[in-house]
Amino acid sequence: MRLLVTGAAGFIGSNYVRNRVERNPDDHVVALDLLTYAGNRANLADLEDRITFVQADIGDTDEVEMVLRDHKIDAVVNFAAESHNSLAILDPALFFRTNVLGTQGLCEAARRAGVGRFHHVSTCEVYGDLPLDDDAAIFTEESPYAPRTPYNASKAGGDHVVRAYHETFGLPITITNCANNFGPYQFPEKVLPLFTTLALDDQPLPMYESSDNRREWIHALDHADAIDLILDRGVVGETYHVGTGVELSVKQICDLVLSTLDKPSSLVVTVPDRPGHDRRYLLDWSKIKRELGWEPKIPVEDGIRDTIRWYADNRAWWEPLRDRAPVVESGWTADGRPA
Numbered sequence: 595m596r597l598l599v600t601g602a603a604g605f606i607g608s609n610y611v612r613n614r615v616e617r618n619p620d621d622h623v624v625a626l627d628l629l630t631y632a633g634n635r636a637n638l639a640d641l642e643d644r645i646t647f648v649q650a651d652i653g654d655t656d657e658v659e660m661v662l663r664d665h666k667i668d669a670v671v672n673f674a675a676e677s678h679n680s681l682a683i684l685d686p687a688l689f690f691r692t693n694v695l696g697t698q699g700l701c702e703a704a705r706r707a708g709v710g711r712f713h714h715v716s717t718c719e720v721y722g723d724l725p726l727d728d729d730a731a732i733f734t735e736e737s738p739y740a741p742r743t744p745y746n747a748s749k750a751g752g753d754h755v756v757r758a759y760h761e762t763f764g765l766p767i768t769i770t771n772c773a774n775n776f777g778p779y780q781f782p783e784k785v786l787p788l789f790t791t792l793a794l795d796d797q798p799l800p801m802y803e804s805s806d807n808r809r810e811w812i813h814a815l816d817h818a819d820a821i822d823l824i825l826d827r828g829v830v831g832e833t834y835h836v837g838t839g840v841e842l843s844v845k846q847i848c849d850l851v852l853s854t855l856d857k858p859s860s861l862v863v864t865v866p867d868r869p870g871h872d873r874r875y876l877l878d879w880s881k882i883k884r885e886l887g888w889e890p891k892i893p894v895e896d897g898i899r900d901t902i903r904w905y906a907d908n909r910a911w912w913e914p915l916r917d918r919a920p921v922v923e924s925g926w927t928a929d930g931r932p933a
């Protein structure tokens with residue numbers, strides 16, 4: 595297959611590309627990324643001679659159309675996005691530009707070039723949040739969209755764009771809404787690598803007051819396998835949830851970091867929450883299991899501990915990135931300013 599992977603120099607995109615070329619050595623893979631602060635060529639360093647890298651903006655329809663035509667691309671997998679909830683509080687316009695208008699620009703390029711499949715990567719966060727005291731509450735593919743933050747709303751907007759391109763122009767799309775990913779190469783602004791890299795340096799770990807808030811966790815490579823299965827056998831026009839059912843609170847993530855690295859709990863400092871901090875997400879992923887036979891393979895707690903050890907072993911990868919992080923997490927005021 596001839597694939598264009600956007601956002602390929604980010605966390606999940608680079609894990610996806612590595613997984614793809616290892617399993618499909620005959621594929622022609624074009625990795626496209628704008629290289630924002632979150633994009634990093636080093637994430638693809640071991641793959642450079644097996645892929646073609648293009649630095650471009652997904653919103654630049656003419657340029658992307660040219661890439662699609664030049665490389666005779668069969669399928670697009672779109673990971674490109676602004677992805678950090680905290681940055682979205684400080685610069686919401688950037689998120690709507692990239693995640694809504696950028697997605698539209700990419701869909702338009704795919705439509706013009708006549709690609710055979712457009713797979714869009716989305717999140718559980720488009721549905722809003724669930725209460726903490728109702729274990730039966732869960733999001734299905736039919737749940738209404740009810741995003742509560744600029745990041746979530748921009749991802750929801752992107753999903754609507756992709757569906758509109760399918761319904762109106764016949765673009766052959768599929769969508770995945772996935773749970774919280776962990777794994778190597780995640781920018782050290784997100785909670786697991788943030789806590790891990792701070793703990794490795796014996797720095798305070800800023801834990802939000804609502805540390806019972808919980809997320810469903812999945813390894814990025816299990817997410818990658820789900821997308822490949824959907825590219826092979828998924829039904830055009832359909833959305834598939836990708837999850838594990840394994841939930842861990844912010845406090846439990848913090849405890850895993852401290853116990854894996856043998857660091858004291860005195861490193862933890864409680865800070866005021868980010869406004870709009872969602873309480874809980876949980877996806878019903880029975881559709882992809884039932885229809886395509888997909889199941890996650892990596893046990894969540896083992897995978898998280900391996901990821902923490904990866905950061906301990908790869909200081910040279912993350913240390914230079916810390917200065918590029920646009921938000922310093924030290925708590926928030928109620929009106930959305932860093933405390």
Ligand SMILES: NC(=O)c1ccc[n+]([C@@H]2O[C@H](COP(=O)([O-])OP(=O)(O)OC[C@H]3O[C@@H](n4cnc5c(N)ncnc54)[C@H](O)[C@@H]3O)[C@@H](O)[C@H]2O)c1
Nearest residue numbers: 601603604605606628629630633651652674675677774775
């Ligand atoms: N991280 C998660 O837990 C999670 C969960 C579900 C869904 N997702 C979705 O998966 C995708 C990838 O997330 P991630 O965590 O790897 O994010 P990331 O921030 O690590 O990577 C995003 C990449 O997109 C690139 N990019 C940004 N704007 C671009 C543009 N205009 N044109 C081209 N490239 C651009 C960045 O340079 C970066 O390399 C996103 O769409 C995100 O919403 C993430």
